[in-house]
Each structure stands twice: as C-alpha cells, then as structure tokens.
Amino acid sequence: xxxxSFAGIGVAVALALVAGCTAGAGDETxxxxxxxxxxxxxxxxLTNRTDLVNTKLSEYARxxxxxxxxxxxxxxxxxxxxxxxxxxxxxGDYGDVLxxxxxxxxxxxxxxxxxxxxxxELKATYRFVDExxxxxxxxxxxxxxxxxGFVINKRIWAQAGITAPPTTPEAFLAGLEAIAGKTDxxxxxxxxxxxxxxxxxxxxxxxxxxxxxxDAFPTxxxxxxxxxxxxxxxxxxxxxxxxxxxxxxPLTTNWEGAKPMIATGKVATMLLGxxxxxxxxxxxxxxxxxxxxxxxxxxPFQTGGRxxxxxxxxxxxxxxxxxxxxxxxxxxxxxxxxxxxxxxDQQAIPPALDQPLPATLQAFTATGVELLEVxxxxxxxxxxxxxxxxxxxxxxxxIYRQKLVDIARGAAEGDKDSYFAELNKxxxxxxxxxxx
Numbered sequence: 001x002x003x004x005s006f007a008g009i010g011v012a013v014a015l016a017l018v019a020g021c022t023a024g025a026g027d028e029t030x031x032x033x034x035x036x037x038x039x040x041x042x043x044x045x046l047t048n049r050t051d052l053v054n055t056k057l058s059e060y061a062r063x064x065x066x067x068x069x070x071x072x073x074x075x076x077x078x079x080x081x082x083x084x085x086x087x088x089x090x091x092g093d094y095g096d097v098l099x100x101x102x103x104x105x106x107x108x109x110x111x112x113x114x115x116x117x118x119x120x121e122l123k124a125t126y127r128f129v130d131e132x133x134x135x136x137x138x139x140x141x142x143x144x145x146x147x148x149g150f151v152i153n154k155r156i157w158a159q160a161g162i163t164a165p166p167t168t169p170e171a172f173l174a175g176l177e178a179i180a181g182k183t184d185x186x187x188x189x190x191x192x193x194x195x196x197x198x199x200x201x202x203x204x205x206x207x208x209x210x211x212x213x214x215d216a217f218p219t220x221x222x223x224x225x226x227x228x229x230x231x232x233x234x235x236x237x238x239x240x241x242x243x244x245x246x247x248x249x250p251l252t253t254n255w256e257g258a259k260p261m262i263a264t265g266k267v268a269t270m271l272l273g274x275x276x277x278x279x280x281x282x283x284x285x286x287x288x289x290x291x292x293x294x295x296x297x298x299x300p301f302q303t304g305g306r307x308x309x310x311x312x313x314x315x316x317x318x319x320x321x322x323x324x325x326x327x328x329x330x331x332x333x334x335x336x337x338x339x340x341x342x343x344x345d346q347q348a349i350p351p352a353l354d355q356p357l358p359a360t361l362q363a364f365t366a367t368g369v370e371l372l373e374v375x376x377x378x379x380x381x382x383x384x385x386x387x388x389x390x391x392x393x394x395x396x397x398x399i400y401r402q403k404l405v406d407i408a409r410g411a412a413e414g415d416k417d418s419y420f421a422e423l424n425k426x427x428x429x430x431x432x433x434x435x436x
Contacts, residue, residue: 033115033137035319037327040070045332046088046098048081048315051279060340064332071328082196082397092322096329099315100132100140102199102396105385106376109139113318114326116141116333126337126351128313130376141337142313144348146273147296147361147371148203149309151280154295156185156268165297165307165367169236172300176245179268188240189258189267192250192405198398200271204233206310206372207301214374218383218435221428224420231420232301234404237271238416241408250405259283263294271299275314277360278347296360298369307369311349383434391430393423 049057053075061073076095078084086103088094089112104112115137116122122129122138132140157163160178176187191197205213208229217223223230240246247253247267261267263284270276274296281291298307317337319329336342343350347358357365365371377384388395400423406412407419414422 035326035330039331042072043096046076046095050077053077096323106134107382113139132316140316140318144343145313146275147309147311150297151272155293156265166300185268187245188269193253194255195398198401206308209303209308215377218380222424224423238408260287263289296364309369311371386434387430391426
C-alpha cells in the first residue's frame with residue numbers, strides 16, 4: 001500500500017490532538033463491537049490509495065455491491081493520510097471504514113474504532129492481528145502484509161558490479177559509491193519532502209532476530225548507541241547523505257515522480273516496503289521500461305550469518321466507532337480482507353494464514369532472508385508510544401529523520417555523534433519519567 005504521510009504536522013501536536021478526542025465516549029452503542037443488522041445501505045471508506053480509487057478499488061466495490069444488493073461503497077481518497085485523517089478523528093467525522101493512522105496510540109484505539117473480536121479468536125485465521133490490539137481486543141485487520149527492505153533497480157546495481165545484496169552497512173555504502181562512480185543514477189533517494197518514506201527506517205527491528213526487541217525497547221535509555229538498532233539504521237541513513245550518495249536537493253523530492261525515476265534507472269535505491277514493488281513495476285510499464293529491473297533486497301545486516309526482514313501488516317482497516325452502518329462496514333472490511341483479492345493484486349502477504357506468499361516475496365526469500373513477525377510489546381505495552389510523546393521524538397514518523405538528513409547534508413548544525421547524543425538524552429529523560 002502507499003504508505004505513511006506525516007509531513008506538515010509535529011508528532012506531539014498530532015498525538016495531543018488525538019488524545020484530546022473521545023469521539024463520543026459516552027455513547028456505548030457507538031463504542032460497541034455489535035455488527036448485527038442488515039447488510040445494506042451506503043458506507044464511506046477512507047483510503048490512502050489515491051492511485052487505485054478509480055481503478056481497482058472501484059472494481060472491488062462493484063463486486064461487493066453485486067454480492068450484497070442494496071449496498072453502496074464510496075471511497076474518500078486522502079493524499080496526506082496521516083495528517084488529514086488525524087484531523088478528521090478530532091472532528092468525529094471519519095467515515096465508516098478507514099485505515100488506522102499511526103498517530104493513534106494503542107491505548108486510544110477504543111476511542112475511535114469498534115472492536116472486531118479477541119486476539120485469541122482472530123489469530124487462528126489471520127496474520128498480524130496483535131498489531132492494532134489492546135487489552136486482548138483487535139481493532140484493525142490488515143488487508144495485506146509487507147516485508148521491509150530496499151526497492152532497487154537491479155540493472156543499475158549490476159552495472160556497478162553488484163548482483164547480490166550487501167551483507168553489512170559498510171558494504172552497502174561501498175555499493176552506493178560504486179553506483180555513483182560507474183553510472184549516472186542517483187544511488188539513493190530519500191523522499192525527504194513527502195516525509196513519510198523516512199519512517200520506513202524504523203521498520204528494521206527484525207535484523208537482530210530477537211522476538212523480544214519491541215518489548216525490551218522501552219527499557220533502553222540510549223537506543224542511539226553504537227551496536228543498537230537506532231544507531232545502525234539511522235546511522236546508515238546519515239552516512240548515505242553525508243557521503244553525497246543521495247539526491248542533491250532533498251527539498252524537491254517527489255514521491256510520485258520517484259516511481260518512474262527508479263523504474264528507468266535514474267534512481268537506484270529506496271528503503272520502502274515490498275508494497276512498493278508492484279507500484280514501481282507499474283511505473284516501469286507506463287514509461288516503457290523493463291519492470292523486471294525492479295527487485296527487493298534485505299537490509300544490509302546479518303545475525304547468525306543470515307538476513308532477517310520484518311513482515312508486518314500494512315495499515316490496518318478498521319470500523320469507525322461513530323459509523324451509523326456498522327453491519328455493512330464490517331461486511332465490507334471482512335470481504336475486502338479475505339475475498340477481494342487485494343493482497344494478491346498488490347503482491348502483498350495475504351492476511352489469511354492459509355494463503356501462499358506472492359511471487360515478489362518468494363524471490364525475496366530466495367536471497368537468503370528469513371521473514372519474521374516482530375511481536376508487539378506485552379509487558380511494556382504502550383510504553384514506547386508514551387516515550388515518543390514525552391520525548392517529542394517521532395520515532396515512527398519522519399520529522400527527526402528530516403533533521404538528521406539536514407545535519408548530514410550540512411543544512412543544520414551538528415554531526416552524527418552530537419545528534420545521536422541529543423536523541424539519547426531526550427529519549428532517556430522521557431523514558432525515566434514513563435518507566436517509573
């Protein structure tokens with residue numbers, strides 16, 4: 001799916017906005033998970049897939065309406081999804097079915113969304129059910145899962161002499177240097193201006209193959225120390241930009257424009273999710289380039305001699321707590337997740353446990369990567385979000401990473417060591433208050 005867009009709003013402001021809303025908390029009927037009633041009437045579905053509203057999504061809607069006569073599905077396409085839908089949550093008017101914005105902390109899910117069932121009940125059928133769950137209740141189902149890694153133009157990498165994924169950050173940087181020296185391509189594209197792609201750097205926790213990493217993360221006062229996950233991931237981004245291996249002017253990047261750029265080999269590499277592969281291949285087809293040039297590689301780090309990549313559900317689809325047509329909203333959500341074919345069409349990991357991986361991810365695993373779900377925190381559930389809010393470091397967003405890019409390119413004061421020391425100080429102070 002087209003992913004997160006946090007540009008234009010600070011995480012502290014966004015979280016405060018969400019926390020300040022109760023969406024009619026006194027209305028117990030609205031808050032319930034009661035989906036009884038006739039499947040009929042109209043629903044509005046909010047989506048970030050602006051590229052699919054008039055094509056695939058409309059096809060799905062027509063099929064659903066044919067299977068459920070008397071229903072009508074209307075889509076509301078939202079370009080700046082995180083920012084704009086967060087604002088809509090504050091107004092109480094946010095459709096019937098929507099993707100849960102990342103600004104909503106887990107302990108706030110019940111304020112805005114109807115519970116779909118228990119974790120124990122739904123995990124027998126679906127992947128990723130615990131990712132938007134709280135207190136044993138599931139509030140969102142993923143229409144399709146993704147793996148995390150680098151979307152590359154393998155033709156450009158091959159021209160630079162590299163045909164297999166680099167195994168270390170140092171080897172990866174050397175590969176980008178080779179691209180800079182042997183091709184005309186921009187080795188790495190940050191998508192700085194759109195912002196949300198920078199949040200992809202936070203999705204690499206599986207590289208340590210530690211199933212407890214998310215539960216343990218809030219206990220660490222200094223996650224930007226050498227050898228730790230934030231140092232490795234954010235440090236690689238910093239080093240790429242500092243070495244001049246990214247676009248010259250990040251203030252002018254353009255997400256939609258980036259697709260044909262990587263498709264034609266003007267750009268070699270972007271850190272995204274596997275959801276982006278079909279979009280880049282579609283872009284290649286549109287400009288008469290070879291869609292087979294687009295490939296997906298793991299993050300350049302190995303544990304125990306092997307790559308590991310996190311798989312996770314993309315944005316989770318949920319039923320609005322304020323929906324006046326919960327029966328039809330739930331019917332659409334269930335149908336879309338299990339019967340529409342969306343996951344297969346998007347080369348996504350199917351949410352249903354009994355369905356096979358798509359071809360894109362079969363090729364990804366052939367590089368030697370192990371796909372891992374990273375369990376959500378249990379003992380420390382919600383603590384990471386609290387520290388994010390308290391520290392005003394939008395770990396799951398893009399604002400602090402935009403500053404990192406600015407420092408690396410010389411547009412802001414400091415260096416990697418000083419910025420990571422500042423982040424550790426702010427994070428550690430917030431952690432001490434939250435984890436008392």
